[in-house]
Amino acid sequence: MRGDGRLAARIEELLGSRHPVAAAALISPDGVTVAGRGADLEADFEIGSISKAVTGLLYADALERGEIKAETTVGELLPLGEVPVARVTLASLSRHQSGLPGLPKSAHPLRRTLALWRHGTNPYGDDLRQLLVQARDVRVGRLRTRYSNFGFELLGHAIAGAAAMPYADLVRERISGPLGLDHFYLPATADELGPNALIGRSRRGRPREPWTGEAIGPAGGIRASIQDMARLVAALLDGSAPGISALDPVAPFSKGARIGAGWITIDVKGRQITWHNGGTGGFRSWAGLDRDSGTGAVILSATSASVDRPGFMLLTEHTSR
Structure with missing residues (x-):
């Protein structure tokens, strides 16, 4: 174990043997x-999808800068032409209420999921x-709450378009740079992984390819160390x-839940x-804040078993003190 001894002991209790690298x-x-x-x-x-919460921060920041408006559409910022998805607003994307699917059919999500299960591929x-x-081929459904990786991919790249830079540069310029996050980045390919990048594993311990790719960045492509996640949460608090x-929210x-820009609030x-x-093929993560008490917690694991319950327990047992 490394770091604070008391926290290390509590993590041993909460995670047990299912998360050997955490x-x-x-x-x-x-x-x-x-x-x-x-x-x-x-x-x-x-x-994984904590990247969506980061995209939410960038969305709100872009609103404050006047680069976008809540009613700005995807088609105003990305070259999509006169297709239905071009009329979707950024505000609806930020709340998972755009009518877009989780992933487009043209991406063949079932085929990709099977390859992940069988071979651990990205x-x-x-x-x-x-x-x-x-x-350009996506049908837009009725406006309702529907969790969408695809929607947040478009949201992040649209915000980046408004700022005239790639999404990875936007994260570096407005999040990781100003907050001093040295191990917080978006690899587009496996060749761009940092020297401290961990290999994720399935629940049965099988190695999984890293989830890299330019498109997935705003929805699930960020990598971070625990120290940088702690700095980010401290800055949020x-x-x-x-x-x-x-x-x-x-x-x-x-x-029982409400949503802001990517961030979810529950009692x-x-x-x-x-x-x-x-969650990705070989990782799980959780970050939470009790803003009233100024307390936050983060758990990161290089195994694809949920850490949600340990995360809530770690946070609430400290906010109740």
């Missing part, structure tokens, strides 16, 4: 503690050009992170917890 962070008004096992604290994990290797080709209004999401034991989780 890390956790606790953030409170008293300071930040981190701990890990099976890897150095500088090692980077795939954070189902998300598309570049931005391929994403736009897929978008003290208000120094860009786009902090993304955390404010503005619309219903699911039973847990009388506390309002703002959170997001993530």
Whole structure:
């Protein structure tokens, strides 16, 4: 084990033997503690769909900068022509209420999922050009809550288009650079993985290819170390992170939950917890905040078994003190 001894012991209890390579962070008004096992604290994990929460921050920040408006459409920022998806608004994308599917049929999601199960291959290797080709054939359904990786891919690349830079550069310029996040990045290919990149594994311990790709970046392509995730959550809690209004719930999401820009808020034991989780072929992640008490927690694992319950437990047992 590495890092804070008390947190390390608690992680052992919460995660057991299912997560041999994992890390956790606790953030409170008293300071930040981190701990890990099976890897150095500088090692980077795939954070999966917590990337959507980061895209939510960038969306809110772009609104504050005046680069976009809530009613701005995807077609105003990406070269899609006169197709149905071009008329979808950024606000609806940020709340998973755009009418778009989880993934487009033209991406052959079933075929890719089967390849992942059988061979551990990366189902998300598309570049931005391929994403736009897929978008031109997508049917837009009625406006309702429907979790959409595809929607957040388009949202992130549209925001980047408004800022006239690639999404990976946008993250670096407005999130990782200003906050000093040294191991927080988006590899477009396996060749771009950092020297501390971990290999994820299935629940049975089988290695999984890294989920790299330009298109998936805004929805699930970020890698980060536990130290950088702790710094990000600390910045969210003290208000120094860009786009902090993304955390404010503005619309219903699911039973008992509301959503801001990517971030979900629920009531847990009388506390309002703002959170997001993530999962890839070989990783699981969870990050949550109790904004009223100034407390946050993060768990990252290089095994594809859920860490949601341990994450909520780690956070709530400290917010109740």
